[in-house]
Amino acid sequence: IPPGRAEPVTTPEVERLLDCMKWDANGLVVAIAQHVDTGAVLMQGFADRDAVSATLASRRATFFSRSRQCLWTKGETSANFIHVVDVFLDCDRDSVIYLGSPDGPTCHTGEETCYFIRADDVVSGGLQYAKENKLQVLTSLYSLEKVIRNRAEEGETAVVAAGKTPPAKPSWTRKLLSNPELLCAKVREEADELCRTLEESEGKDRVASEMADLLYHSMVLLSLQGVTLEDVAKVLRGRFPLSGIEEKNSREGTS
Amino acid sequence: IPPGRAEPVTTPEVERLLDCMKWDANGLVVAIAQHVDTGAVLMQGFADRDAVSATLASRRATFFSRSRQCLWTKGETSANFIHVVDVFLDCDRDSVIYLGSPDGPTCHTGEETCYFIRADDVVSGGLQYAKENKLQVLTSLYSLEKVIRNRAEEGETAVVAAGKTPPAKPSWTRKLLSNPELLCAKVREEADELCRTLEESEGKDRVASEMADLLYHSMVLLSLQGVTLEDVAKVLRGRFPLSGIEEKNSREGTS
Ligand SMILES: [Zn+2]
Numbered sequence: 193i194p195p196g197r198a199e200p201v202t203t204p205e206v207e208r209l210l211d212c213m214k215w216d217a218n219g220l221v222v223a224i225a226q227h228v229d230t231g232a233v234l235m236q237g238f239a240d241r242d243a244v245s246a247t248l249a250s251r252r253a254t255f256f257s258r259s260r261q262c263l264w265t266k267g268e269t270s271a272n273f274i275h276v277v278d279v280f281l282d283c284d285r286d287s288v289i290y291l292g293s294p295d296g297p298t299c300h301t302g303e304e305t306c307y308f309i310r311a312d313d314v315v316s317g318g319l320q321y322a323k324e325n326k327l328q329v330l331t332s333l334y335s336l337e338k339v340i341r342n343r344a345e346e347g348e349t350a351v352v353a354a355g356k357t358p359p360a361k362p363s364w365t366r367k368l369l370s371n372p373e374l375l376c377a378k379v380r381e382e383a384d385e386l387c388r389t390l391e392e393s394e395g396k397d398r399v400a401s402e403m404a405d406l407l408y409h410s411m412v413l414l415s416l417q418g419v420t421l422e423d424v425a426k427v428l429r430g431r432f433p434l435s436g437i438e439e440k441n442s443r444e445g446t447s
Numbered sequence: 448i449p450p451g452r453a454e455p456v457t458t459p460e461v462e463r464l465l466d467c468m469k470w471d472a473n474g475l476v477v478a479i480a481q482h483v484d485t486g487a488v489l490m491q492g493f494a495d496r497d498a499v500s501a502t503l504a505s506r507r508a509t510f511f512s513r514s515r516q517c518l519w520t521k522g523e524t525s526a527n528f529i530h531v532v533d534v535f536l537d538c539d540r541d542s543v544i545y546l547g548s549p550d551g552p553t554c555h556t557g558e559e560t561c562y563f564i565r566a567d568d569v570v571s572g573g574l575q576y577a578k579e580n581k582l583q584v585l586t587s588l589y590s591l592e593k594v595i596r597n598r599a600e601e602g603e604t605a606v607v608a609a610g611k612t613p614p615a616k617p618s619w620t621r622k623l624l625s626n627p628e629l630l631c632a633k634v635r636e637e638a639d640e641l642c643r644t645l646e647e648s649e650g651k652d653r654v655a656s657e658m659a660d661l662l663y664h665s666m667v668l669l670s671l672q673g674v675t676l677e678d679v680a681k682v683l684r685g686r687f688p689l690s691g692i693e694e695k696n697s698r699e700g701t702s
Pocket residue numbers: 282283284285286287491
C-alpha cells in the first residue's frame with residue numbers, strides 16, 4: 193500500500209452517512225473533485241464506502257479504481273493531493289463532490305484538470321487535434337483571465353521575435369499591459385464609476401457593467417504582476433470562514 | 448415525447464466524436480452540468496450516444512435516464528433548460544462536462560444545484576438536518592458573496608424585528624452595508640492601494656491581498672444593490688469571446 197493512501201476510518205456517525213447514500217450495483221457513487229477556489233472540475237472518478245470514509249477522515253480526495261479494483265488516493269504516487277475542504281451529496285445521494293485545493297496539476301498528462309478535450313474541436317478537427325489544442329474547460333472569469341494572459345504572451349512574443357511584425361492595431365488589453373500609467377488610471381476611474389452607480393442610483397445594469405469594467409481592468413493589473421484570480425480567491429478563503437459550520441459560527445463573529 | 452426534448456442529430460463528424468468516447472457496459476458516460484458563469488456543478492447524470500449528439504445539436508443539456516431508460520432534456524417539463532455553451536471530454540473520454548447557462552434552478556427541489564447536502568452536516572446532525580440546512584456547494588468567491596448576503600439579511604431582520612436586540616458589535620460588513628459613504632470611500636481607497644502595488648512594485652503577496660480587499664468591498668457594494676457576481680460574469684462573457692474557436696479568432700480581433 194502506497195504510504196500516501198488514506199485509510200477508511202468510520203464512526204457510528206460516519207456509518208449513518210454511508211447508510212443514507214445510494215450505492216449502485218457495484219457499491220459505487222460518482223465522485224467529482226472540484227477546485228474550491230476556481231470552481232474547476234478537476235476530475236471525476238467513483239467512490240465506494242471506504243473511499244468516502246477515507247476522504248472524510250484524511251481530508252484527501254480518495255476514490256475506488258474500477259480498473260484496479262482498489263482504493264486509491266489522488267496524489268498517493270504523484271504527491272499532488274487534493275486537500276478536501278468539504279464534501280457534498282446530491283439530492284438523491286448517488287453522487288458526491290469533493291471540494292478541495294489541489295497541490296498541483298490533477299491530470300496525469302500534467303494538465304490542471306482532466307477536462308481538456310473540447311467536443312467541438314473533435315468534431316471539427318478530430319481527436320488528435322483537440323488533444324493538442326488542450327483547451328481546458330474554463331468558466332467566464334477564468335476564460336477572461338486566459339484571454340488576458342494570451343495577450344500578455346503575444347506582447348512578449350512581439351518583443352522577442354523582432355522579425356515578426358506586430359498586429360497593425362494593438363488590442364486594448366495589450367495597450368493596457370504596455371502602459372502601467374494608463375492601466376492604473378483606468379482602475380481608479382472604474383472604481384469611481386462603480387461607486388457612482390451607488391451614489392447616483394444608476395440601476396442594476398449599470399452596476400453589473402461597471403463592476404465588469406473594474407474587474408477586467410484589475411485583472412489586467414493582476415496579470416501584469418503574475419497574480420491570478422485563484423491566488424485572490426485563496427486569500428479571501430483564508431480571511432473569511434467560508435463554509436459549513438465555520439460560516440455559521442462566524443455569524444456571531446466579527447467578519 | 449415532450450416538445451422540449453432535444454433530438455439526436457449526427458453527421459459523420461459527430462459520429463467520429465462519439466466513436467472516440469469510452470462508453471461503459473451500458474453504453475453510457477458520466478455527464479456533469481456546470482454553470483458557465485459561476486462554475487457551480489449543477490447536476491450529474493449519464494449520457495449515451497444519443498444524449499451527447501442531442502446536446503451538441505440542440506445546445507440543451509440532455510441525458511439518458513437510467514430509471515426510465517430513455518433520453519431526457521433537462522427542462523423538457525420544467526422549462527428550466529441548461530443552454531450549453533461548450534462540451535468537454537476528460538482525458539480518458541468516459542466523462543463529459545456540459546458547460547452551460549441554466550434558465551432557473553436545476554434541482555427538482557427548487558435549489559440552484561443538486562448538491563445541497565453537506566456530508567459533515569449528515570455526520571453531525573443526520574440526513575434530515577443536512578437537508579433542511581440546504582448548504583449549497585459554493586466555491587470561495589461565491590461563499591464570500593453568501594456571507595455578505597447573510598450579513599445584509601441580518602441587518603434587515605434587525606430593523607424589522609425591533610424587539611430583537613441587535614448584536615453588540617456590528618460586523619465590518621454590516622457597517623459597510625449601513626454606511627454607503629464609508630463603503631464608497633473604501634472601494635476608492637482599495638482601488639488606489641491595488642494600483643500602488645504596481646506603481647511601487649510591492650510584490651505578489653501585496654497584489655493578491657489588495658485585490659482581495661478591492662473585491663470584497665466591491666462585492667458589498669454589489670450586494671447592497673442586488674447585483675451578483677454571476678450577473679457580472681455574464682456581462683464579461685457577453686463582452687469577450689471567451690471560449691474555443693471564438694477565443695482564437697478574437698486574438699486577431701480588438702479585445
Ligand atoms: Zn444523483
